[in-house]
Amino acid sequence: MRSLSSQLHLDHSSTDLSILLNCLAVACKDIASRLQQGAMAGVLGSAGEENVQGETQKKLDVIANDILKDYLQDSGVVRALASEEEEDIVECSKLGNYLVSFDPLDGSSNIDINSMVGTIFSIYETTAGGDISSQDFLQPGRNQVAAGYVLYGPSVMLVLTTGNGVKMYTLDQRIGEFMLTQEQVSIAADTKEFAINMSNQRHWAEPMQRYIGDLLAGQDGPRGKNFNMRWVAAMVADVHRILCRGGLFTYPWDQREPEKPGKLRLMYEANPMGMLIEQAGGKAYTDQGPILDIQPSHIHQRVPVILGAANEVDACLGYHLAP
Incomplete structure (x- = not known):
């Protein structure tokens, strides 16, 4: 099995995109560890506030959002980010080439019953060299250069596309690495x-x-x-x-x-x-x-x-x- 870093190299992903995807992977490992501790870490329950959507925030909504912000701001390759939990965009590095949108903890109403939740992310390139605003994020989904999610379930899984099919990775807890476990995901045309x-x-x-x-x-x-x-x-x-x-x-x-x-x-x-x-x-x-x-x-x-x-x-x- 290949690690995420090795597979990105084989896929000829750019250096900056590889840095960004590995940064997201590390941030999600951090979130996964908080989820696994649950009530022992005091992270369950409501944060007592509403987000920009008018929804009651869970403590882990806030924690996951802050973790992702910190890692992305420190990556050096992200120009700005937009989060479901933030009213406006957050500027990162003026040298960054990417815009990242994310839902830090999708399904957070499931947290307190120990059911599946996940982090969803979307990545765009940017050409904005000077000031940046939310208008720079308003691009059709066809412009995405990568997208994916991390599912926090019985195993922690990263599902990713960089525009050449979908790959699934599973977090090997022994070595702390996402390892490729399914190379080409395909959805049958018919279903029941x-x-x-x-x-x-x-x-x-x-x-x-x-x-x-x-x-x-x-x-x-x-x-x-x-x-x-x-x-x-x-x-x-x-x-x-x-x-x-x-x-x-x-x-x-x-x-x-x-x-x-x-x-x-x-x-x-x-x-x-x-x-x-x-x-x-x-x-x-x-x-x-x-x-x-x-x-x-x-x-x-x-x-x-x-x-x-x-x-x-x-x-x-x-x-x-x-x-």
């Missing part, structure tokens, strides 16, 4: 498994209501086959399942907040996961078009998400396009 938060069904648009209704009708319904539903309530875990064994994940638009077209953040969740899914042969869409083609309007923009097995994504979109 889907992930969605069914408690929101009454709020969905009518096409999504019909689509899920037909899945639930099973073999006797119009789809003619039985489907299983899985839901972890952490995007990073639900997407990891799709990359491992296929399926479809969707967090659709609902009518409760028309001014917010979706739940998930474009920059911190949808774009990096969309790149991973496409690189593994799947599709990543909103109900309007490909996620990676969206021109962002602000760094905390939200979008609906439909991603996973290519043929099943097409089937779902067909309900939205039907007259």
Whole structure:
């Protein structure tokens, strides 16, 4: 098995990108060690404050955010960063060539029940030599040079793309290194498994209501086959399942907040996961078009998400396009 550093060298990644990816890996090892200590380290529970999204922060949301900021600011290759937990961007090194967006701890509501959570990141190049602002981050997902996540589960896994397929690495706790354990991840085009938060069904648009209704009708319904539903309530875990064994994940638009077209953040969740899914042969869409083609309007923009097995994504979109 090859280490992350060795594989990046074989992939001919630039020196600065290799430095950045290794820096993210080290930061996530630090986060993993805090998670493993749990209640013994006093890191569980609420921090008693809300983030820019209006959500109650967990203590580990804040800790993970600070860890990533510290490592990225010290890397020397990052021009600026944007975090789901920060209202505005954070400047790093004026000599840095990269912009990094991240969700420091996706699924943090699962922390206190010892369930899976993860760190999601997205990397862009920048040509900004002088002042930098949030406008520099507003690039379509197609511009990403790398994207990935670290899943903190029974094993700690790094899932990464640099634009040439998806690779999975597992943290070898004995030597403290991420080792390559799957070289080319591929998502089957067809599936019988889907992930969605069914408690929101009454709020969905009518096409999504019909689509899920037909899945639930099973073999006797119009789809003619039985489907299983899985839901972890952490995007990073639900997407990891799709990359491992296929399926479809969707967090659709609902009518409760028309001014917010979706739940998930474009920059911190949808774009990096969309790149991973496409690189593994799947599709990543909103109900309007490909996620990676969206021109962002602000760094905390939200979008609906439909991603996973290519043929099943097409089937779902067909309900939205039907007259």
